[in-house]
Amino acid sequence: MTSPLSGVRVVEVGVFMAAPFATMQLADLGATVIKVEHPHGGDQVRAIGPFTAGHSSPFARLNRNKRSLALDLKSEPGAAAFLRLIREADVLVENLRPGAMRKLGFGYADLSELNPGLVYVSASGWGQDGPLADLPGLDIMAQARGGLMSVTGMPDGDPVKVGVPVADLVCGLYGALGAVSALHARALTGRGQHVDVSLLESAVSLAVWEAGRYFATGETGRPLGSAHQSTAPYQAVRTGDGWCTVGAVTPKTWHGLCTALGLPHLLADERYADAHDRHGLRHELIPAIEKVTTRRTTADVVAALEASGVPCAPIADYAQVFTDDHLTRRRFFWDAEHPEMGPVRQLGSAMRFSGTPTRRGSAGPPLGADTVEVLRECGLTEQEIDRLLAEGAAAQSATPKEIV
Numbered sequence: 001m002t003s004p005l006s007g008v009r010v011v012e013v014g015v016f017m018a019a020p021f022a023t024m025q026l027a028d029l030g031a032t033v034i035k036v037e038h039p040h041g042g043d044q045v046r047a048i049g050p051f052t053a054g055h056s057s058p059f060a061r062l063n064r065n066k067r068s069l070a071l072d073l074k075s076e077p078g079a080a081a082f083l084r085l086i087r088e089a090d091v092l093v094e095n096l097r098p099g100a101m102r103k104l105g106f107g108y109a110d111l112s113e114l115n116p117g118l119v120y121v122s123a124s125g126w127g128q129d130g131p132l133a134d135l136p137g138l139d140i141m142a143q144a145r146g147g148l149m150s151v152t153g154m155p156d157g158d159p160v161k162v163g164v165p166v167a168d169l170v171c172g173l174y175g176a177l178g179a180v181s182a183l184h185a186r187a188l189t190g191r192g193q194h195v196d197v198s199l200l201e202s203a204v205s206l207a208v209w210e211a212g213r214y215f216a217t218g219e220t221g222r223p224l225g226s227a228h229q230s231t232a233p234y235q236a237v238r239t240g241d242g243w244c245t246v247g248a249v250t251p252k253t254w255h256g257l258c259t260a261l262g263l264p265h266l267l268a269d270e271r272y273a274d275a276h277d278r279h280g281l282r283h284e285l286i287p288a289i290e291k292v293t294t295r296r297t298t299a300d301v302v303a304a305l306e307a308s309g310v311p312c313a314p315i316a317d318y319a320q321v322f323t324d325d326h327l328t329r330r331r332f333f334w335d336a337e338h339p340e341m342g343p344v345r346q347l348g349s350a351m352r353f354s355g356t357p358t359r360r361g362s363a364g365p366p367l368g369a370d371t372v373e374v375l376r377e378c379g380l381t382e383q384e385i386d387r388l389l390a391e392g393a394a395a396q397s398a399t400p401k402e403i404v
Contacts, residue, residue, distance in 0.1 A: 003030025004356045008183065010091040011036060012066070013073070013106075015043050017139065017165055018123040018199065019095035020062050021172030026091070026179060027065035028349045028358045034374055035063060035365075036082065039070040039395035042367040053340045055366065060344045063364030064336050069375070070368030070395035071388075073104055078393040084378040086111050086118065091179045095123040098133050108194040118192040119182040121175045127198040137199055142167035146203025151210060153223045160223075171202040231275040232282050233257070236315060238290045239298040246289075247311040249275040256308035261292045261301075338363035368395040 008031040012023040020035070020043070027033040037043050045059045052060075069085070072078040086092065092111065094101055101107055101122075108120045122128055125137015143149050143161045153160030178195035186192050209229040210221040221229065228234035231249040248257035254275070258267035266288060272278050278285055293301050298314050305312040316324070322345075327333065335343035344363035351358060371394050375385045388394035 001356060003028075003359050004353060005029040005031040005180075006356075008032070008090045009088060010034070010093065010179075011085055011089045013092070013094040013096065013101070014123075015095065016045060017062070017168035018171045018175065018197075019093045019121075020045070021169055022121065022123065022175035022179070023066065023093050024062060024064060025173065025176035025349075026093075027361075029180075029351070030356070030359050031091070033066040034069050034085065034370070035066045036069050036071055036073070036085075037367060039072055039368065039392060042068070042070065046367065052344075053342075055338070055341050056364075057344075060336075060338055060341060060364040061346055064344075064346055065359050065361045066365060067370035067374060068365040068367055070371050072393045073106070075391070075393040077384075077388050077391060079105065081375060081378065081380060081384075081388060081394070082106070083114060084380065085374070087115055088378070089115065089118060090183065091119045091121065093121040093123070093175060093179065097136070098122070098124050098128045112192060112194075116191055117186055119179055119186065119195065120192065121179050121182075121195040121197065123171050123175050123197050123199075125199050127201065128196045132200070139165035139168040139199060142171075142199035142203045146200050147207055147210065147221070148203050151207075151221045151223055154225045155223050157223065166206075167199040167203040170206065171197050171199045174202055174205075227282060228279070230279055232279040232285060233289060235282075235286070237286060237293050239293050239301050240296055242298045243315045244293075244298050244302050244305075245313050245315060246305060253310045254278075256310040257289075257305065260304040260308035260310060261289065263289065263292060334360050336361065336363040339366065339369075366397045369397045371396050 005026060008026070010023055010026050010031045010033045012019055012033055012035045014020045014023065014035070023033045023035070035043070041047065043059065043063070045062060046056050048056055048058055050057050071081060073082055102110070111120060112118055124133070125142060126132035126135060140161050143166065144159070146167060148166070149159045149161055152162055174197045175195065178197060182193050182195055207221070213219050213221065213229065226236040226245065228249070234247045234249050236243045236245050246257060248254045255267060258264060266272055266285070271281060272285065302312050302314055321327070322333070332348035334346050334348060336346050338344050341363060346363070349358040372385055375388070375394065385394070389396065
């Protein structure tokens with residue numbers, strides 16, 4: 001069976017996270033993704049360990065199902081070859097500093113004139129315009145300026161970022177969604193368009209509860225540890241040997257929690273009848289619950305709550321997550337082949353299609369692994385390809401030593 005985006009041709013000029021994560025989604029969905037990298041070193045993630053057989057382990061996962069074209073876009077022959085590639089492309093995804101592609105002659109106005117149907121996705125820290133546009137922007141800066149760090153962590157604690165680069169990753173997801181949406185619009189209008197996504201706006205877009213409170217009451221969100229912004233109990237609670245999370249916010253689940261843990265006095269207390277009221281009394285409610293849970297193991301507490309229909313879960317570390325029985329039985333993890341690393345364990349796509357499954361192909365390729373093949377597909381002659389290689393404007397599969 002074909003994948004949802006089979007036949008779509010994507011060109012990526014990306015580094016680090018946002019653009020590569022966006023194109024990873026498109027590649028998983030079946031698009032042909034050509035990752036354009038500089039012949040000397042390529043994407044900086046190639047230099048980030050840990051390494052297996054001299055290759056970056058993170059790169060091999062973030063850039064799965066892609067082809068690598070090592071091409072110097074600043075060279076005249078490299079630029080000419082890139083334009084040949086763009087003529088046949090459906091989507092371009094880039095996350096260079098705003099204006100960088102335009103200075104190379106590859107801005108949206110330039111490339112849309114060459115290929116009117118091109119969908120051009122730009123990911124950046126702050127967006128393509130506005131007072132901050134020219135500033136460098138990384139995930140932690142977007143989490144800081146976007147408010148996420150103001151509500152993450154413990155009350156009165158030091159600033160804490162979300163443990164994964166959530167602004168980068170969500171920006172990548174918006175980029176992929178924007179690309180697919182623009183392709184749908186192109187099917188109706190015949191023309192592509194420019195899609196502008198930023199880490200900052202991606203971070204701010206997640207503040208659904210905080211916006212609801214601020215725009216309704218003027219109150220500003222603050223760190224609450226693991227607790228919910230408005231209802232309780234919805235947080236991590238201590239057990240005798242660790243922690244587990246509970247979410248008893250409906251009348252049925254609140255009744256189930258009190259019954260499962262032997263807390264009839266809490267159920268009878270009218271002050272706790274409503275989840276919103278319980279939230280205001282968290283300072284006394286949670287210790288009352290933990291007085292019972294700390295006498296039992298995490299497994300025991302979770303089993304009792306599950307039996308009563310109360311949403312709950314143990315807090316797993318990633319060693320437990322990556323060996324989780326549920327995920328394993330759902331075949332979420334899979335192995336992608338790499339010519340030198342061998343099988344590379346991958347995280348699965350979060351999207352499951354009943355008729356057009358996501359692709360499970362190759363691990364992130366060696367630098368320049370597909371250079372010659374892609375250039376041939378663009379119509380370059382063998383003499384033109386040899387010239388690009390001889391002049392250093394392009395490169396074939398680099399060895400691990402050359403990459404590092």
